[in-house]
Amino acid sequence: MSRDTQQLTTFRRFSISIISLFFLIWIGVSGYIYIEDMTPVDALYMTVITLSTVGFSEVHTLSETGRLFTLALIIGGTSLFFFTLSSVAAFFLSGEWHSHWEQQRNHRMLLNLDNHYIICGYGRLGSNVASELYAKKIPFVVIDTLDEQVELARKLEYVAIKGNAADEKVLKNAGINKAKGLIASASTDAENVFIVLTARTLKPSLHIIARADCEESENKMLRAGAEHVVLLYQSAGRKMANMLIEPDLAQYLDELSDANQLDLQIAQFIITETSSLSGKTFREADLYNNYQINLVGYKLPEGEIHSTPKPSEVIQKKATIIAIGSPKALKNFKELAKGEQA
Incomplete structure (x- = not known):
């Protein structure tokens, strides 16, 4: 049985306990009203002190039928108590409470x-x-x-x-x-x-x-x-060959793609219609001086790739710019490419 199934079984037992408790209270109130002709408040009082076995005095002397009904309520309440106690003990002693908390957290994260x-x-x-x-x-x-x-x-x-x-x-x-x-x-x-x-x-x-x-x-x-x-x-195989032939270059490329490398990273950006870069030439954009990033490649919307675009080439909407820079510079440039920054 899987862990999720075990948790489901445990919480079904809890649900049964809660539902059974309210069902017993309803039976008790209805029974005392019908058998002993009590008011709803008196019937609820009798039901609660009976199920909880606290031993307070009765509202009035019960008939023989009322006593038998009370005995049945006590047996039902005691059985429900031990059933719930065993469920709680199994839940906490097995560590399922922590697993359930993790499962609920996972579910909330999934929805978000x-x-x-x-x-x-x-x-x-x-x-x-x-x-x-x-x-x-x-x-x-x-x-x-x-x-x-x-x-x-x-x-x-x-x-x-x-x-x-x-x-x-x-x-x-x-x-x-x-x-x-x-x-x-x-x-x-x-x-x-x-x-x-x-x-x-x-x-x-x-x-x-x-x-x-x-x-x-x-x-x-x-x-x-x-x-x-x-x-x-x-x-x-290709990576191992590159490491064998050009070890320093292979290491440099690995560091650029490594998420834990904080100094320098490589990323790609799609230019949206609302971006201020759209329609500018690379000379006008001046990516290095204005945004502190180095251009690696430029991909046109049709798919053609320019590894070294000319300064006079116009940056088109829906085109892709591949650049190297610090995480902060790349984050700022991403907002600019999306049109979220002036």
């Missing part, structure tokens, strides 16, 4: 997610992706089929849910309608194909990246709807 990323599979790849996003303070949710992996993610304060990411209901629970992107990082290529297909069906505009172990799976994932497919062994 917006413009986030969905990581499908919390294995070696998924956990590293989550670590990078968390370090960069980018919202995300983790989906995994294993309880242990979900608990591990939650211990790191990640938002995580248990389920099969190829299931439409699970993706909807992860907020796919509000998500910005999805990473299919399950353990097998077959799982990732189904995840990509389901996600693309639910949200055609979603940015989807999938991992693959073999080249034969790449075309399948692209046809299923992935925009990019990362071949792990191919990527690792």
